[in-house]
Amino acid sequence: MSASATTLAAPPRTALPAVLWPMLFGNFVIGTGVMTVPGTLNEISGNLTVSVATAGQLISAGAILMCVGAPLCAALVAGWDRRRLLALSMLWYALLHLACALAPSFSFLLAMRVLALVSPAIFTPQAAACVGLLVPPEQRGRAITFIFVGWSVASVLGMPLAAYVGGTLGWRAAFVVVAVLSVASAVWVWRAMPDGVKPPALSRAAWAETFRSRALMTCVLVTVLYAGGQFVLFSYFAPYFKRELGLTPGALSLYFMWFGAFGLVGNMLMARYIDRIGAARAVMVGIALMAASMLLFPLGTSLWLAAAVSVPWALGCFSSNSAQQARLVGIAPALAAASVALNSSAMYAGQALGAASGGWLIENAGMHTLHWAGFAGLLAAMAASALATHYARRGA
Numbered sequence: 220m221s222a223s224a225t226t227l228a229a230p231p232r233t234a235l236p237a238v239l240w241p242m243l244f245g246n247f248v249i250g251t252g253v254m255t256v257p258g259t260l261n262e263i264s265g266n267l268t269v270s271v272a273t274a275g276q277l278i279s280a281g282a283i284l285m286c287v288g289a290p291l292c293a294a295l296v297a298g299w300d301r302r303r304l305l306a307l308s309m310l311w312y313a314l315l316h317l318a319c320a321l322a323p324s325f326s327f328l329l330a331m332r333v334l335a336l337v338s339p340a341i342f343t344p345q346a347a348a349c350v351g352l353l354v355p356p357e358q359r360g361r362a363i364t365f366i367f368v369g370w371s372v373a374s375v376l377g378m379p380l381a382a383y384v385g386g387t388l389g390w391r392a393a394f395v396v397v398a399v400l401s402v403a404s405a406v407w408v409w410r411a412m413p414d415g416v417k418p419p420a421l422s423r424a425a426w427a428e429t430f431r432s433r434a435l436m437t438c439v440l441v442t443v444l445y446a447g448g449q450f451v452l453f454s455y456f457a458p459y460f461k462r463e464l465g466l467t468p469g470a471l472s473l474y475f476m477w478f479g480a481f482g483l484v485g486n487m488l489m490a491r492y493i494d495r496i497g498a499a500r501a502v503m504v505g506i507a508l509m510a511a512s513m514l515l516f517p518l519g520t521s522l523w524l525a526a527a528v529s530v531p532w533a534l535g536c537f538s539s540n541s542a543q544q545a546r547l548v549g550i551a552p553a554l555a556a557a558s559v560a561l562n563s564s565a566m567y568a569g570q571a572l573g574a575a576s577g578g579w580l581i582e583n584a585g586m587h588t589l590h591w592a593g594f595a596g597l598l599a600a601m602a603a604s605a606l607a608t609h610y611a612r613r614g615a
Contacts, residue, residue, distance in 0.1 A: 235354065235362055235365055236353060236354060237411065238353055238411050238412060238413070239350070239353070239354075239362055239365055239366055240407075240411070241404065241407040241408045241410075241411045241412070242305075242346045242350075242366040242369075242408070243365060243366045243368055243369040243372075244369060244403075244404055244407060245305065245309060245342055245346060245369065245404045245407075245408060246342070246343055246346065246366055246367060246368075246369025246370050246373070247369035247370070247372050247373045247376075247377060248309070248312070248369075248373075248377075248397065248400045248401055248403075248404045249312070249338065249339045249342050249343055249369070249370075249373075250369060250370040250372075250373025250374065250377055251373045251376075251377025251378065251380070251381060251397055251400065252312060252316060252335070252338075252339070252397040252401070253281075253336070253339055253373075254373060254374065254377060254378040254381065255377075255378075255381040255385070255393050255394065255397055256274075256277045256278055256281070256332070257278060257378070257453065257454055257455075257456060257457060258378050258379070258381040258382035258385060258393070258457060258471075258475065259381060259382065259385030259386075259390035259393050259457070260274050260275065260454075260455065260457045260458055261386075261457045261458055261461055262385045262386065262389060262390035263277070263325075263328070263390045264458070266389070266390060267322075267324065267325040267328065269325045270582070271455065271458040271578075271581060272577075272578035272579070272581045272582045273325070273578070274325070275454055275455065275574050275575075275577065275578040275581075276329060276574075276575075276578065277328070277329060277332050278450070278454045278570065278571075278574035279454075279570070279571040279572075279574035279575040279578070280329060280332070280333050280571075281332055281333055281335075281336040282450075282567045282568070282569075282570035282571035282574065283567070283568075283571045284333045284336045284337065284340065285336050285339050285340045285563075285564075285567035285570075286564045286565075286567035286568040286571060287564070288336070288337055288340030288341075289340045289344050289560060289563045289564050289567065290560050290561065290564055291340075292337070292340050292341045292344075292345075293344060293345070293348075293421065293560055294421075296341065296345065298417060299417070300414060300415060300416065300417060301345060301346075301349040301412065301416040301417065301418070302408070302409065302412035302413065302414055302416060304341065304345060305341075305342055305345065305346060305408045305412065306405045306406075306408045306409040306412070307405075308337075308338045308341040308342045308345075309338065309342065309401045309402075309404045309405035309408060310401070310402070310405045311335075311337060311338050312335060312338035312339075312342075312397070312398075312401040312404075313397075313398045313399075313401035313402045313405065314398075315331055315332075315334050315335030315337075315338075316335055316394045316395070316397045316398040316401065317394070317395065317398045318331040318334075318335075319331045319332055319335060319394045320391040320392075320394040320395050320398070321391075338401075343370075343563070344559075344560055344563055345418075346366055347363050347366065347367070347559075348418045349416050349418050350362045350363050350366065352416050352417075352418060353413075353416065367541070368483075368486075370537070371479070371482060371483040371486050371537050372483070373479075374475075374478065374479030374482050374483070374536075374537070375476060375479035375480050375482070375483055376476070376479070378475045378479060379472040379473070379475040379476040379479065380393075380396070380472075381393045381396070381397070382457065382468060382471050382472045382475055383468055383469065383472040384396055385468070386467070386468020386469070386471065386472070387468055421557055421560070425553075425554055425557045426557050428551075428554055428557075429551070429554045429557040429558050429561065432550075432551060432554070432558075432614070433610040433614075434550050434551075434607055434610035434611040434613075434614050435547060435550055435551060435554065435558045435561075437603055437606055437607035437610055438543065438546060438547055438550070438558075438562070438604075438607045439558070439561050439562055439565045440565070440603050440607075441502070441506075441543065441600050441603045441604045441607055442540070442543055442562050442565035442566055442569060443565045443566075443568050443569045443572065444569065444596050444597070444599045444600035444603055445506050445509065445539060445569065445596070445597055445600035446565070446566045446567075446568070446569020446570055446572075446573065447568075447569040447570075447572040447573040447576070447596045448509070448510075448513070448569075448573065448592075448593045448594070448595070448596025448597040448599075448600060449509060449532075449536065449569075449573060449593060449596075449597075450569060450570045450572075450573025450574050450577070451573040451574070451576050451577040451580070451589055451592045451593045451596065452513070452516070452573075452577060452589040452590055452592075452593045453573070454570075454573060454574040454577050454578075455577050455578075455581065455586065455589065456471075456474075456475075457471060458586075459586050459589070460474065460525070462586060463586065464519075464520075464521065464522060464525065466522060470522055473522075474522065474525065474526060474529075477526045477529070477533075478526075478529055478532075478533045478536075479533070480533075481529075481530050481533035481534055482533045482534070482536050482537045482538075483537070484533075484534065485505075485508075485533060485534035485535060485536065485537060485538035486537045486538050486541055488534070488538065489501060489505070489538035489539075489541050489542055490541070493541075493542055493545060498542050498543075498545045498546035498549055499546055499604070499607070499608045499611070501538075501539075501542035501545075501546075502539055502542045502543050502546055502604055503601060503604050503605070504535070505534075505535035505536075505538050505539025505542060506535060506539055506597055506600050506601050506604065507535070507601065508531040508532065508534050508535035509531065509532045509535040509536065509539070509597050510594055510597040510598060510601070511531045511532075512528055512529055512530070512531045512532030513532070513590045513591075513593045513594035513597060514590075514594055515528045516528055516590035517587075517590065540562075540566065543562060544559055544562060547559055547562055550611050550614070573593075573596070576592060577589055577592070580592060
């Protein structure tokens with residue numbers, strides 16, 4: 220090898236610290252718990268004798284809590300040691316999932332489910348916030364992406380596991396599984412995290428400047444719209460496929476695993492090509508892929524046709540959110556902590572909006588209308604995304 224080639228060769232990438240693994244696992248457990256309800260909606264509805272639309276309130280109410288809780292908790296726990304905060308949040312997750320498993324009625328389950336989702340409002344954003352204090356600056360982006368892989372793995376393994384356990388052993392058993400995993404996560408975090416990790420709190424000035432930015436706030440609106448467009452149908456996958464295709468719990472688990480696997484592939488492809496095509500264009504591509512699946516959804520008249528139709532959606536599902544976070548950081552790097560926190564809240568707000576809208580449509584218009592509502596939401600997200608790009612260029 221020539222001297223010039225040696226000079227131009229990229230330096231080897233140093234390994235990420237081992238402390239990031241319990242954070243990745245924690246996000247996997249958090250994601251599995253969040254997606255347990257959509258995976259067991261049929262069993263909850265039947266066991267507690269409520270309609271599917273009523274059972275869907277577990278998704279919308281929980282999403283509202285996470286939407287409001289993420290920025291509120293960020294302010295309340297600013298001075299907490301992150302080792303204690305993250306471990307305690309997983310213990311809370313375990314206890315409340317056990318309470319859900321023992322719920323004697325739907326109203327009790329709803330209350331316990333909302334309280335359980337305090338943990339996702341704390342763990343995921345606060346784990347990301349403390350990464351900068353655990354790795355050098357040149358590893359920060361890779362480290363944050365690494366711990367968020369836990370959510371993608373939850374879609375591949377966690378949601379299918381919940382659907383299978385719920386369909387074979389009952390929905391209560393699925394909640395117990397999440398509780399056991401949560402205890403394991405709490406122990407791992409406690410053993411691996413060092414003491415004294417306390418990220419600085421966000422200033423009022425940073426929040427005010429973020430809210431004044433048209434580009435940033437329009438990006439946040441994009442997240443609300445594409446999350447709402449997805450969850451108007453995604454929330455009701457289990458009852459939809461049982462009613463329309465007669466899928467068994469095993470077949471439904473296979474479908475969820477298929478969807479999650481392509482979601483993980485989409486995330487990996489996005490990480491590889493986002494710098495080449497640009498974050499704004501990457502977001503638009505992701506939303507367009509999801510819209511294509513919504514438009515073609517009625518063609519999924521068998522398990523394998525439904526799986527094929529959902530591939531574009533899965534490719535765009537997680538990758539669009541990753542690209543959206545990169546987009547926010549690129550628009551205003553100094554305001555990234557505030558804008559990314561708002562983007563997390565926007566995702567949960569969209570989930571609540573989509574789940575509530577889907578429940579209303581099921582009761583009043585039928586399940587066959589869900590994909591059209593989702594398609595409309597995604598078209599609105601594309602229009603808002605183009606407007607956000609316009610504002611960003613004007614600001615630049």
